[in-house]
Amino acid sequence: MSGTHQVYPTVPEPVIQPLPPPPPPATPRVLPAPSPVSGPRSAEDISGGAVSSLMKQARAYMGAKQPDRAAGVLERALRIEPRNYFVWSALGQAYLGQQNYAQAESMAAKSNALSHGNLYVSLENWKTIAAARQASGDKAGAQEAQATADAIQARLSAAAGG
Amino acid sequence: MASFSRKLGLLLVSALVLLLSVGGVLLAAYLIKLDGQIRQRFAGARWALPAQVYAAPQELYAGLGLSAAELAHELDRLGYRQDAELPAAGTYRLAGQRLEVQLRGFAFWDGAQAPQKLSISFTGNSLSSVRDGDSGQERDIVRLDPMLIGSIYPKQGEDRVLIKLSDLPALVPKGLVAVEDHDFYSHAGVSIKAILRASFANLRAGHVVQGGSTITQQLIKNFFLSSSQTWDRKINEALMAVLLESHYSKDEILEAYLNEVHLGQDGNRAVHGFGLGAQFYFNKPLSELRPHEVALLVGLVKGASYYNPRRNPQRALDRRNVVLGVFRDEGLLNEQEYRESLAMPLGVVGGRGGGVERYPAFVELVKRQLEQQYKDEDLTNEGLRIFTTLDPHAQEVLETHVLDVLPQLEKARRIKPGLLQASGVITSADRGEVLALVGGRDLRYPGFNRALDSRRSIGSLAKPFVYLTALQQPERYNLETVLPDEPIEVRQAGAALWAPRNYDKQLHGPQHLYMALAQSLNLPTVHLGLELGPAAVLKTMQSAGYSGDAKALPSIFLGAVDASPLEVAQMYGTLAAGGFQAPPSAIREVQTKEGQPLKRFPLQVRQTLPEGPIYLLTWALQKVMQLGTGRAAYSLLPADTVVAGKSGTTDDYRDSWFAGFGADRVTVIWVGRDDNQSTGLSGSAGALPIWARVMRDLHVRSIDPVPPAGVEEVLIEPASGLRADEHCGNAFSVPYLGDSAPQEWAPCTGQNPLSAPLKWLRDIFGN
Numbered sequence: 001m002s003g004t005h006q007v008y009p010t011v012p013e014p015v016i017q018p019l020p021p022p023p024p025p026a027t028p029r030v031l032p033a034p035s036p037v038s039g040p041r042s043a044e045d046i047s048g049g050a051v052s053s054l055m056k057q058a059r060a061y062m063g064a065k066q067p068d069r070a071a072g073v074l075e076r077a078l079r080i081e082p083r084n085y086f087v088w089s090a091l092g093q094a095y096l097g098q099q100n101y102a103q104a105e106s107m108a109a110k111s112n113a114l115s116h117g118n119l120y121v122s123l124e125n126w127k128t129i130a131a132a133r134q135a136s137g138d139k140a141g142a143q144e145a146q147a148t149a150d151a152i153q154a155r156l157s158a159a160a161g162g
Numbered sequence: 163m164a165s166f167s168r169k170l171g172l173l174l175v176s177a178l179v180l181l182l183s184v185g186g187v188l189l190a191a192y193l194i195k196l197d198g199q200i201r202q203r204f205a206g207a208r209w210a211l212p213a214q215v216y217a218a219p220q221e222l223y224a225g226l227g228l229s230a231a232e233l234a235h236e237l238d239r240l241g242y243r244q245d246a247e248l249p250a251a252g253t254y255r256l257a258g259q260r261l262e263v264q265l266r267g268f269a270f271w272d273g274a275q276a277p278q279k280l281s282i283s284f285t286g287n288s289l290s291s292v293r294d295g296d297s298g299q300e301r302d303i304v305r306l307d308p309m310l311i312g313s314i315y316p317k318q319g320e321d322r323v324l325i326k327l328s329d330l331p332a333l334v335p336k337g338l339v340a341v342e343d344h345d346f347y348s349h350a351g352v353s354i355k356a357i358l359r360a361s362f363a364n365l366r367a368g369h370v371v372q373g374g375s376t377i378t379q380q381l382i383k384n385f386f387l388s389s390s391q392t393w394d395r396k397i398n399e400a401l402m403a404v405l406l407e408s409h410y411s412k413d414e415i416l417e418a419y420l421n422e423v424h425l426g427q428d429g430n431r432a433v434h435g436f437g438l439g440a441q442f443y444f445n446k447p448l449s450e451l452r453p454h455e456v457a458l459l460v461g462l463v464k465g466a467s468y469y470n471p472r473r474n475p476q477r478a479l480d481r482r483n484v485v486l487g488v489f490r491d492e493g494l495l496n497e498q499e500y501r502e503s504l505a506m507p508l509g510v511v512g513g514r515g516g517g518v519e520r521y522p523a524f525v526e527l528v529k530r531q532l533e534q535q536y537k538d539e540d541l542t543n544e545g546l547r548i549f550t551t552l553d554p555h556a557q558e559v560l561e562t563h564v565l566d567v568l569p570q571l572e573k574a575r576r577i578k579p580g581l582l583q584a585s586g587v588i589t590s591a592d593r594g595e596v597l598a599l600v601g602g603r604d605l606r607y608p609g610f611n612r613a614l615d616s617r618r619s620i621g622s623l624a625k626p627f628v629y630l631t632a633l634q635q636p637e638r639y640n641l642e643t644v645l646p647d648e649p650i651e652v653r654q655a656g657a658a659l660w661a662p663r664n665y666d667k668q669l670h671g672p673q674h675l676y677m678a679l680a681q682s683l684n685l686p687t688v689h690l691g692l693e694l695g696p697a698a699v700l701k702t703m704q705s706a707g708y709s710g711d712a713k714a715l716p717s718i719f720l721g722a723v724d725a726s727p728l729e730v731a732q733m734y735g736t737l738a739a740g741g742f743q744a745p746p747s748a749i750r751e752v753q754t755k756e757g758q759p760l761k762r763f764p765l766q767v768r769q770t771l772p773e774g775p776i777y778l779l780t781w782a783l784q785k786v787m788q789l790g791t792g793r794a795a796y797s798l799l800p801a802d803t804v805v806a807g808k809s810g811t812t813d814d815y816r817d818s819w820f821a822g823f824g825a826d827r828v829t830v831i832w833v834g835r836d837d838n839q840s841t842g843l844s845g846s847a848g849a850l851p852i853w854a855r856v857m858r859d860l861h862v863r864s865i866d867p868v869p870p871a872g873v874e875e876v877l878i879e880p881a882s883g884l885r886a887d888e889h890c891g892n893a894f895s896v897p898y899l900g901d902s903a904p905q906e907w908a909p910c911t912g913q914n915p916l917s918a919p920l921k922w923l924r925d926i927f928g929n
């Protein structure tokens with residue numbers, strides 16, 4: 001069956017506003033696949049001043065073994081930049097510090113989903129996932145995650161060496 | 163005889179001494195008992211302190227999309243006032259693209275922020291820099307103090323915000339003493355002078371016009387006794403006042419009085435103390451009140467109901483001016499201050515509920531989430547400070563448009579004014595934070611909360627979950643899959659024959675999957691759903707966050723599923739967040755009344771649906787907005803804003819829904835009638851106009867156009883559904899999962915060997 005790709009008249013329903021002409025269909029921007037070694041390396045590369053400042057605070061709290069406070073500050077950063085994958089990644093580490101392993105893994109996965117293949121942040125996320133699985137007794141899962149982390153590390157090292 | 167009478171006298175004296183001794187012992191015992199009561203009442207916590215509920219604080223940082231006028235508006239709502247001199251905390255000065263503010267200090271969960279002067283610059287509609295007002299040094303990020311939006315007090319209960327005498331401007335205690343108990347600092351709890359003066363005045367008037375009670379006696383009366391005017395109560399009051407004075411300093415007694423006194427009533431809620439009084443009438447801390455405002459509160463002590471400034475403004479103004487006169491006579495105000503204060507209006511904010519009880523529907527959600535973790539008494543007694551996710555700006559936008567659009571709909575449709583109801587929820591997609599919530603048209607009435615408790619059929623809002631179930635099987639379905647738009651009859655054991663039809667009762671011929679969703683066609687959806695099976699579709703809904711008890715029947719494809727607007731927001735939030743589900747949360751942190759961190763409610767997310775299929779579905783939901791039932795939204799939204807959404811209409815037009823999202827805001831609107839009768843409004847006609855206005859005013863950000871790993875964007879030639887290239891005139895890009903995109907090239911392309919002659923001709927003559 002071949003598709004007839006015309007726009008059918010819509011279900012007639014009275015609306016308050018007169019109907020506007022439909023906007024031109026948005027053409028999705030097709031981005032080139034990220035090259036393995038390009039891309040931002042740290043939060044400061046993609047964050048505004050406010051989020052950078054909060055990330056700094058969060059690192060200080062992590063250093064002071066106060067992961068709960070770090071998580072609070074990172075959530076504040078996410079309200080400003082909700083799709084900043086470095087912040088999600090750091091939040092995964094903060095949860096790891098609080099021994100909340102399920103959430104640590106979820107946050108790392110969320111960061112991976114948003115990272116558009118950024119290897120630097122993926123490496124950190126897979127390390128978090130490996131540690132979270134190890135600590136919660138999932139040895140096989142931990143090994144799998146560690147293998148992924150190792151593979152990413154190898155690609156980064158090869159690229160750096162080349 | 164003489165000796166007899168002497169004996170009798172001796173006997174009488176002995177009896178009297180005995181009597182007096184016994185009486186003395188009894189009196190002493192009684193006094194000891196009263197003394198115990200007083201000490202017990204004054205030791206430890208004197209009041210049950212309701213939890214205080216705060217909105218999320220406004221963050222200020224360079225790059226924030228906030229204009230100078232919008233910031234000034236936020237400051238006004240926080241009770242800041244414009245004053246070019248910037249004399250104290252709680253004042254600001256606006257000049258063009260620059261706003262200077264004396265920020266209040268505040269004990270946030272993660273540390274205190276000191277009061278400070280800031281200088282904030284703007285470029286157009288965004289904030290360009292935040293600087294220290296004195297040193298000029300740039301600040302990365304600063305928070306405004308959060309808005310107090312409510313409190314959790316017991317039923318029929320007292321509400322108060324505790325204050326310390328040492329934190330108050332001197333006019334408050336001095337003014338109160340001058341008006342209520344001039345000799346407070348010199349009497350011993352009871353003032354004979356005041357009693358004589360009052361008795362004389364009362365005798366002259368023939369009835370009670372003046373009380374002779376001291377502040378200490380009034381405090382005793384409020385703490386221990388009823389307000390009945392009997393002699394034994396009066397005597398008890400006097401005895402206890404003297405005892406209280408023997409144990410506690412004048413300042414301690416005055417501070418207790420300032421916190422105890424009744425200053426107003428708001429339905430079941432009794433407003434006690436000057437701390438809450440300042441918030442309730444003036445929407446700002448007591449420390450920021452000006453003389454005419456202090457005078458109003460002091461005047462209310464005489465009779466909060468009689469002098470209620472909202473109900474009896476003239477009477478309240480007269481009383482205030484009398485009090486101002488006393489302030490002047492006592493030297494607390496000079497002549498000029500007195501004149502200026504007299505010229506001021508009452509300055510009372512808000513209508514019913516005043517400044518504090520702003521968002522009862524949202525506070526109800528907060529209360530329910532807290533009740534899972536805290537006992538009722540902890541919430542009403544311990545003075546907890548609850549920091550919530552409420553975004554006052556988003557809440558204002560949602561309220562404004564619910565209130566504006568409903569009367570327009572009623573007028574246009576000749577519906578009886580006031581008959582339509584509506585509710586709405588705004589959440590942050592990736593985190594599930596509830597930013598705004600409206601439970602019905604009467605925004606300040608804490609009644610039936612439709613956003614939480616009204617479970618209505620969701621109609622076509624269910625359809626995306628049918629399509630998402632299909633898109634999770636890329637080997638069988640993609641966005642270009644053609645679905646039949648043909649009549650169908652479903653027979654089920656024990657149920658009537660089900661023969662759904664399209665809303666327009668028409669057949670439209672075969673439809674591409676995305677277009678069937680964009681046009682919200684019923685028949686292609688049912689055909690697709692039956693291929694997938696109701697159990698699989700129900701499972702997808704549950705993975706998105708549906709928690710109701712709908713049965714896995716074919717009718718769920720068209721929305722025979724009941725859910726509250728909040729639950730729909732959760733389901734659509736999972737779509738907006740790329741398959742990561744976050745439970746709707748209204749609370750961020752809880753502090754003790756001393757400002758110590760007690761508990762944080764951390765962000766929780768869990769991936770429950772795969773991101774690739776969700777990306778495809780979101781693409782189709784964008785088509786709903788561009789070509790389908792949501793397109794009227796673009797009469798309000800900028801044409802280049804990419805949003806995704808879906809309308810929902812139920813049988814006989816009983817429920818009108820619209821749910822959708824941009825990059826980080828999910829908004830769900832329901833319009834209908836409480837008696838569940840038809841409104842004649844489809845989702846596009848009733849809920850969409852509110853939804854579109856809300857999204858416009860939130861300046862919603864466009865959906866991220868970057869496909870996740872495993873998704874390929876392919877140019878497609880519409881007529882054939884095959885791959886296109888730059889030679890095809892009306893080709894457009896469609897996302898596919900994995901390698902499910904068509905491999906064949908359309909005739910219009912230069913790729914197809916068969917079309918080589920065509921290409922040759924085209925190269926010669928152009929397109």
